[in-house]
Amino acid sequence: MIEEPLTGGNVTESVVRVGDTVRRSRGAGSAFASRVLVHLESVGFAHAPRFLGVDEQGRDVLDFVPGRTTDHPSQRAVGAYRLGARMLKALHEATAGHALAGSEECVIHGDPGPYNTVFREGLPVVLIDWDAARPGRAIDDVGFMAWTWCLQVEGNVPIAEQAAHLREFSDGYGNGYGSAYGGGYGDVEPERLIEAMLRRQAEVAVSEAAKATDERLSPQRRRHAKAAAAWAADHRRLVEENRCVLLSALE
Structure with missing residues (x-):
C-alpha cells in the first residue's frame, strides 16, 4: 500500500x-x-x-474526505460560519442524553477549529480529528468554535469583519440551543458567548504553556505548545480589547 x-x-x-x-x-x-x-x-x-x-x-x-482546511476568512464562502455552527449543533443534539455523554449535557468535539474542518468550495463539510472528543458542556464547544473560526489576530482582517463572522456563527447555532436538552440551561446570550471564548482561550494558554516545558513530550510537540499558548493569549487580548465591538455585533 x-x-x-x-x-x-x-x-x-x-x-x-x-x-x-x-x-x-x-x-x-x-x-x-x-x-x-x-x-x-x-x-x-x-x-x-x-x-x-x-x-x-x-x-x-x-x-478519506476530500477537501481542505482553512486558516483565513478569504478561503471561506458566504454562509460558512452559519453552516459550521449548525454542524456543531447537530453534533450536540445527536449525543445529548446518550450514554456516551455520561452525566454531561452531550459529547463535545473538543477542538472544532477550522484546522480540524474539511471545506469544499469554501463551505464546511466534515469535522475531523476527534481525539479530543469527550462528555462536556455544549457552550465549551460553542465558545471554542466561535473563537477559532471568527477571530483572527493575523491576516489583516478588520475587527468589524470578525464581529460580523461572530454574529453569523451565533445566528447559525441559534439562541435557545438548550431546547435540545430539554431547555436545561438557556440561550447563548452575547455575554455568555464572549465569556465562553475567553474561558477557552485561558484554558488553552495555560495547558499549552505547561506542555511547552514538559520534557516527556517530543520537541515538535513542545514547539507547537509554545506557539499555541502564545496564539491563545493573543486572541484573549483581542477579545478583551474589542469586547464592546463584538458585543454590539451580537445584540
Missing part, C-alpha cells in the same frame, strides 16, 4: 492517506473517539468521517 503523509497535524504522531482511507496513530482519546464516530454514523450525522476499524499496525482507519 502506498502511504501519503498528510500534513498539518501537530499532536497526532502519524497521519497518512492510504487509498480512500486515512490511518492515524492511536492516542489516549482514540477509543472514545471511535465509539463516538460509530454512534454518529448510526444516527445519520453527516459531518464526521466513518470509523472503519484498526489496521495491522494498530492505527485507526477512517474514510
Whole structure:
C-alpha cells in the first residue's frame, strides 16, 4: 500500500492517506473517539468521517474526505460560519442524553477549529480529528468554535469583519440551543458567548504553556505548545480589547 503523509497535524504522531482511507496513530482519546464516530454514523450525522476499524499496525482507519482546511476568512464562502455552527449543533443534539455523554449535557468535539474542518468550495463539510472528543458542556464547544473560526489576530482582517463572522456563527447555532436538552440551561446570550471564548482561550494558554516545558513530550510537540499558548493569549487580548465591538455585533 502506498502511504501519503498528510500534513498539518501537530499532536497526532502519524497521519497518512492510504487509498480512500486515512490511518492515524492511536492516542489516549482514540477509543472514545471511535465509539463516538460509530454512534454518529448510526444516527445519520453527516459531518464526521466513518470509523472503519484498526489496521495491522494498530492505527485507526477512517474514510478519506476530500477537501481542505482553512486558516483565513478569504478561503471561506458566504454562509460558512452559519453552516459550521449548525454542524456543531447537530453534533450536540445527536449525543445529548446518550450514554456516551455520561452525566454531561452531550459529547463535545473538543477542538472544532477550522484546522480540524474539511471545506469544499469554501463551505464546511466534515469535522475531523476527534481525539479530543469527550462528555462536556455544549457552550465549551460553542465558545471554542466561535473563537477559532471568527477571530483572527493575523491576516489583516478588520475587527468589524470578525464581529460580523461572530454574529453569523451565533445566528447559525441559534439562541435557545438548550431546547435540545430539554431547555436545561438557556440561550447563548452575547455575554455568555464572549465569556465562553475567553474561558477557552485561558484554558488553552495555560495547558499549552505547561506542555511547552514538559520534557516527556517530543520537541515538535513542545514547539507547537509554545506557539499555541502564545496564539491563545493573543486572541484573549483581542477579545478583551474589542469586547464592546463584538458585543454590539451580537445584540
